Amino acid sequence: MKGLPILDLAIIVIYLMGMILVGVYFSRKNKSSEQFTKAAGLIPGWAIGMSIYATFLSSNTFIGVPGKAFGGNWNAFVFSISMPLAAWIAAKYFVPFYRNTGEISAYTHLENRFGSWARAYAVVCFLLTQLARMGSIFFGIALSLQALTGYSMQMIMIVMGICIIIYTVMGGIEAVIWTEVVQAVVITLGALLILYLIISNMDGGIAKVVAIGAKDEKFSLGSLTPNLTISSFWVVLLYGFFINLNNFGMDQNYVQRYHTASSNKAASKSIWLCVWLYIPASLLFFIIGSCLYAYYEVNPDLVLAVKHQVAVERLPSGASTAEILKLQNSLGPADYGDKIMPHFMVTKIPIGVVGLIISAVLSAAMSTISSGMNSSATVFSVDIYKRYIKPDVTERQNLSLLHIATIAFGLLGMIAGIAMIGVKSILDVWWELSGIFAAGMLGLFLLGIISRQTKNHEAITATIVGIVVIIWMTFSYLLPPAYETFRNPLHKNMIIVVGTLTIFLTGLLITKMKKLKG
Template sequence: MTTIDYVLFFTYLIGIILLGASFYSKNKSSDAFTTGNQKFPAWAVTLSIFATFVSSISYLALPGSAYMGNWNVFVFSLSLPIAALIAVRYFVPLYRRVNSPSAYTFLENRFGLWARIYVSACYLLTQVMRIGTILYLLAITVHTITDWNIPFIILLTGISVLIYSIMGGIQAVIWTDAIQAIVLIGGALICIVYLLVNIPGGWDTFVTVGQESGKFSLGSYGLELDAPTFWVVLIYGLFINLQNYGIDQNYVQRYVASSSDKNAGKSALWGGLLYIPVSLGFLLIGTLLYVYYQTSGSLPTDLMGEGQSDKVFPYFIVQELPAGMTGILIASIFAAGMSTVSTSFNSGATVIYTDYYKRFFAKETGKDHSMRALYVASAVLSVLGMIVALAMINVKSALDAWWSLASIFSGGMLGLFLLGAFARRTTQVGAIAGVVAGLLLIVYLNVLPFFTDSGETSGLHSYLTIVLSTTLIFLVGFLVSIFFGKNEKRV
C-alpha cells in the first residue's frame, strides 16, 4: 500500500467514526438509541437493511466462490423476492402493530415468557459468534493485504465500531450503514470496470472464456438432496431469508424505526432486492478474476491450490490495482464488515435492555439508568465479540465449531415464529413440543456428525437442516396443539 492508500483508508475510518459520534447529542433516551424516535427516511433504512445483508465475508467469499466454481450461490439471492414479499405482506405489519423495539415481545404475547427468553438468548449467542467471526475473517483478509498485525486489526475494527455505535445509537448505525453501503458498492464497481478494461478483448473475452469454463452455471437442476443443486440452494435461501426478515432483531428493529408502515414496507422490500444485483456484481468480479488470470495475469503457486480461492481477490487488490484504488477497496471491505458489526452491537444491546433489563430489573427506569444499561450492554457485546475473534487466531478449527454450534443457537427460532404468526389454534405445550423436536433433529443432522467425526450421516446436504427443522417444529407444534392441547387455553 502506498501513502495515498493509507490516507484514503484512514480518512474513511475517521470520517465514519466522527459521523457516527455526531449523533451523540440526539442520543439521550432509550427510544432514540433503539428506534431513533422513528424519524428515518425510507431510503436510509433501505440502505441499512441492504448493508446488513452484506458483510466483508460476502465481499470476499462470493468472488472466491465464482473464481473457483460457478454462480450456484446466486440462487440464494433469487429466493430474496419471495421472502421480501412475504415480509412486506405479513411480517412488517405484525411488528409495526406490536410496536416494541424487540422482535421477541411478540413471542411472549403469543406463547409466554419462556418463548421470549429462549429466542432472545439464542439470538444473543448467535450475535456474539457473528461479531467474532466477522472480525476474525476481516482481520485475516486485511492482514493478507497490508501485513498488519491480526490482533491489532481486530481491536482497531471492534473499538472503532463501538465508539460510534455506542455514542450515536441506531441513528449512527443507520446513517453510517447508508454511507458504507455506497462505499462498498462503489468499490465493487471500480473492480468490475478495471478488470473489463484490462482483460484483452474485454467483455467478449469474458463471455467466451466464462462459457467455455462453465462459470455461468447456476448448478444442477436434478432432485438429489445431498448436493447444493439449484433447488436445494433455492429452498435454503428462502428459509434463511424468512428467518432474517421474520425473527432477526437486526431487521425487525428497522421496521419499527421507520417513520411509517408504508416506509417500513418499502425499506424491507428494496433493501433485500438491492442485494440481488450487488451479489451478482461480486460473482461477476470472481469470474472476471478467473478470466483475467487465464488470459493476461499470473498467480503465485500458493494461490492455485484447493481452498485458496478466497485469497485471489485480496491478492489482486494489492498487486494489480493502481495507487489510490487499493485504499478505496480496503475501505470497501471495512465498510462491509463495520456495517454488520455495528448492527449487531446496537440490536444486541436493544435485546438485552428490552428483554432482560427492562423486563426483569427496572420496569420503570429513569433516562440515565436506561442509557447506562444500553451503553454497558453494547460494551459487553463488543468485548465478547473481540474475545471470540482473538480466540480464533490460534484455534482455527473454532470456525467450524462455531458455525456448527450456530445451528443450535438459532435452532427453532424461525419455526416458532411461523407457528405463532400463522397457526391460530396453538398451545404452549404444542409450541414447546415443536421446539424440542426441531432441536433434536438439528443435533442429529448437523451437530452430532461434527462431534463424532462421522461426516454426513443422513445423506442430506447441510443446507437442508434449517428447512427440515423449521418444518418439523411447525408441524409438531400444530398437531400437538390440535390433539393434545384440548384442556389448555389456546394462545
C-alpha cells in the same frame, strides 16, 4: 511487513475519522433509550432500505462471494433469487404486525404467546447468530487487510472493533443507519471499481472471461435435480427462503429498523428497496469472482503465491519446503478462493485507489457489525436485563446499560472473529452457523403467528423435538463409521429448513391431536 503508501493510509484514516464524527454528531440527540434504539421513528424509508441493504452487503459478501464464485460457480446466487418471496411475506404480514404491537424487541410476542421460556430461547438463538455473524465479518475484514498491510489479523480486528464501537455507542441506531447509507454507496462503487480493474488488466477482456467461464461451467446455478444431499439449486433456494424469512421476520437487526420508519408503508418500501438493490449487487460480486477466475487462468503463475500462502498457514510451524510444496500442489480453487480478492488488491490496484478499495471493504464490515452490536444491546436490555434482572430500571440507567452492552457485544464479536482464523470459507461458515441458530426460533415464531390454537405445552414439546433434530443434523457426522447409517444424509444448508418445519409441523400435529381428543 508490507506497508501501505501514505496516500492510501490517509484515505483510510479520513474514512474512519468520518465514521467516528458521524457518531459524535448524532450523540447530541441520544439522550434517551428510545432515541438510541428507535431514532424516534423519523428515519425515511429509503434510508432504512439502504441501511438494510448495507447490512446484507457485509465483508462476507465482499470477500466470501467472489471466493465462492472463484472456487465453484454461481450456485450461491440462488440465495439472492429467493429473497423476493420472503420480502413479500415480510412486507405484507411482519411489518404491520411488529409496528402495531409497538414492541422494540422482536421476541416479546413469543412470551405473550407461549411464556417466558419461548422469549428466552429465541433471544439466545439471536445472540448466538449475531456473534457468529460479527465474528465471520471481523475475520473477513482481517483477511483482506492482512494481505494489504502485513499487520496481524488480531491487531486489525482490535483496531477496527474500537472504531466501530465508538461510533455505534455514541450515535445509536440513527448513526448506524446513516453511516450504513454512506457505506452502501461506498461498497457498491468499490465493487464496480474492482471489476473494472480486473477486466482492464486482462488480455481479451470480457469476451475472454465469458469464454473461460462457459468452458469451466463457472456460471452454473447448481444441479436442477431434486437432490437434497448436495448444494443443488433447490437446496440453496430453500435455504435462502428460510434464512431470509428469518432475517425479515425474526432478526432484531431488521425488525428494529421497521420501528424507525414514519409509517407501515415506508417500512415495507424499505424491504423492497433492499431486495432490488441487493440482487444485482450480489450478482456483481459473483461476476467479480468469475472474472478473477478467468484472470488467474490466463496468468497461472500469479496464483502460486496464493497457494503457497495457504499451504504455509495450514501446515504446522517448521514444516519443510517439500511438505509445503506437496500441499501447495494439491490445492484446488475452492481451497484458496477467499484469498484471491485480497491478492488481486495487493498486486494490481494502484496507489491511491487501494485506500478507496480498503474503505469499501471496511464499509462492508462496519455496517453489519455496528448493526449487530446495536441490535444485540437492544435485545439484552429489553429481553434480559429489564425482564429478569431489574424491571424498574430508570431511563438513565437503561441508556447506560445500552452503551455498556454495545461495547460488550463488540468485544465478543472480535473474540469470535479471532476464533475463526484459519477457516476454509467465510461464506460456508456463516451459512452453516446462521442455519443452525435460526432454525429453532423461526419455527417457533411461525407456529405462534399462524397457529393461534397452539398453546404453551404444544409449543414446548415441538421446540424440544426440533432442537433434537437440529442437534442430530449438525453433529451426526461425528458418529463412527459403524453408525454411518444414522448420520444426517442431507446437505448442511437443509438444517434450517428441516429444523424450522419440524417445530412448526410438530406443533400443528400435537395441537390437532389434542383438539380431536378434547
